Amino acid sequence: MERSLQEGKSILAITMDIEQFYHRVSPKFLLRKTFLDSIKLSLYRQESIFTRALLAAIDVWYKSTPDYVDRPEGGIPVGLSASKIIANVLLSNFDNELVDRLKPIYYGRYVDDIFLVFENLEGLTTARQVTKRIADVLAPELVLESNDTEAPSLKLRLPYAKDSELLFVGKKQKIFALSSSHGLDLIQHIREQIRIQSSEYRLLPAVPTTGVRRASKALLATPNATLQVDALRKADVVSVKRLGVSLLLRDLEAYSADLHPESWSEIRKEFYGLAKRHILTPIGFFEFFGYLPRIFGLMLTSRDVREASQLIEDLIAVANLVKRTTTVGEAAQLPKFRLCLVQYAQAFLQAGLQAATERTLKLDRQYLKVLHALLGLDKDIKIPTSLRCLKTRAHQILLADWGRRPYKDYWYLSQENDEKGPPIPRQLEIQRKIRLGGIRRFSTQSTNLKIPHWPALAFPTRPLRIDEIALVAPNVLSDPVQFKHAILVLRGAKVSARSHLGFVLGSEAGNEEPAIFIVPGHSKKLIGVAITSLETTEVQWAKAAKGKQDRSIERYRNLNGLVNQILRETKTPDYIVFPELSIPLRWGLRIARKLAANGVSLLAGVEYHRDRTTGRLRNDSLISLVTDWPGYASHVARLQPKFFPAHGEKVNLANLRLGKRGHFFKPSGLYVKPTLYVHRGFCFSILICSDLTNIAHRHQLRGKVDALFALEWNPDIKTFAPLIEATANDLHAYVAQVNNRTYGDSRLRVPAVEDYLRDVVQVKGGISDYYVLGEIDYLALRKEQCRPPRKRKFKPVPIGYKFSPLRKKAK
Structure with missing residues (x-):
């Protein structure tokens, strides 16, 4: 529309819909020869049997409704998934005829709602003239209903659906004549309102x-x-x-x-x-x-x-x-x-x-x-x-x-006993169709949960999402085949991607190399990062340690408001990073889902929570990384635990006198060493506060990361400031320090040649929560590390630095 107006054309934009569409569409046309011939389709025997059974079910339902008395020809139920498909199939020939004959600038239809734009070559000025023009072009299928109103109705007569009443009612039609800059003004206004509405x-x-x-x-x-x-x-x-x-x-x-x-x-x-x-x-x-x-x-x-x-x-x-x-x-x-x-x-x-x-x-x-x-x-x-x-x-x-x-x-979360459920069908074919064997293997081999009520997983109304599968059964992240199988049996969808997702072989605990976790996707030249400055109080910390998280309305509003501010940015970041122990886990998971729907990944320190198996206190970072690996936009999530409590943290937990409930979770297996994330070609790692002080962790990551994220609750900023600066130089990588707002000094450090360029972001203080956006130019960093130019942007790599082959391959 905008392009046509810019070219100086006068256009007509029309919206209309069919009156009581679902109530007046008879689905019997689906098996009629005239319809199947018109779309050049021949049904197999099983397809015909299935369609006939569907029509019989709809007919049984329709006969139980009051509409059957007034209109025995039939209708389709509102809310049934098949109804939208039936509606679209019914009008498919009409769509083709309209596009072929009217040659519109734009034509779109959602079920029975139509939006049509064409050039006003004849200079039409009234609604009757416009509807007559459309009827003349699409005759005899479209007939002008004679009445005295300004906007007459249009009746659609489909030869294969004579038992359906399809009427575009005149009073519901909206016709706009747009031209010149006035039309452009309206289009711009509509675009802005769509942006505002979609943000909701x-x-x-x-x-x-x-x-x-x-x-x-x-x-x-x-x-x-x-x-x-x-x-x-x-x-x-x-x-x-x-x-x-x-x-x-x-x-x-x-x-x-x-x-x-x-x-x-x-x-x-x-x-x-x-x-x-x-x-x-x-x-x-x-x-x-x-x-x-x-x-x-x-x-x-x-x-x-x-x-x-x-x-x-x-x-x-x-x-x-x-x-x-x-x-x-x-x-x-x-x-x-x-x-x-x-x-x-x-x-x-x-x-x-x-x-x-x-x-x-x-x-x-x-x-x-x-x-x-x-x-x-x-x-x-x-x-x-x-x-x-x-x-x-x-x-x-x-x-x-x-x-x-x-x-x-x-x-x-709550099931304490095994569920027996109803008797399992004896027929093996039925068991295979409803994936009972796969569900049983997932629940017994991949999780430590109780035996589920099998019909709830075989016929779920809200199946486990990709991120939930990985959180409930972290083992699947070490076996892509098992992960794909879990998605198939729990969601009924195949994953055709050949790319790897999860931990790679060689990430075992005995290996001195970091664990490698790959999440595929399309790489980006620059990585946008939102460094948040969020306050979590000592009182909130103590409550979380006692299992009584602060879930007040004030805290919830502040957190949601901060995230919403970031999402409203013209240039949305790729990652949002929160400090250590800053968000209740339940809220963090909900935020991760919303951010993933916007294509944004989350790195956040979540508040203390209990390990399901040991009952010990966990201090985790929630890592949610967006990906299209399943074949659609999704995200994978995992919890990375802190290796050891900080000295002050240990003392403060002891002062709470929690007894055995204050015992700190001890990671094992893949969790005992840093993880190298290769997310859409960007290589980074995450360390939680005092874990950064372990020189062995930094040594394992040297040459392997483009960036290191340090999530902190750290009052000792004077000690950590030189540590962050040294880490950026030693690892020759970007280092993002994200600290509790109470103490500040959140920053994004880079080993730049020029001193004033070394802190891409640095913030401290303030009486309310806020964020700052920064960018990581990791491709430029890699380029200099491989082939140093005459005029450097970054400092030379330190002595003994080895550029990881993985970063060369990462895309």
């Missing part, structure tokens, strides 16, 4: 701090000119409100997962008030059906039982008001309205039972009483009759992986 999905949860801002973000959108549009098809008020509510509710649900309920109760209560005023209304009763059950689930998960009971009471009051004052209370409409109430009751019950699976939730009689209040919406709804029945049902839902809490979370 890229960032970590950030709930507005005041009720006014929260309302303006989600609920108080107006249709006037001040509304910010992010598409040519200016969203109606309902769409804007739904988007705002969806984003806000998503953030609140993240808060619920990461925080103790007591720490953010005021925010929830304020949100409940906003929901009651702006969502739980006669209009909202219909427009926000999908969100009210989620709010109910949030209330129960957060132990707001009284508020959940009040929500049901208010919903019943609104339903009675609608019934009393509108046509739904009339005899002809009443059965459908009752069905609507039944759906509400079922949705609330589902949310309540799913919430009952949460680990920290206490199920009591009050909880059961709230669920029984749903009888006011549907007197026939089946609700657990006793507390014992409720707990049994909640556990069944958890084992089916249908709960609010994923089964995988229960398996590797």
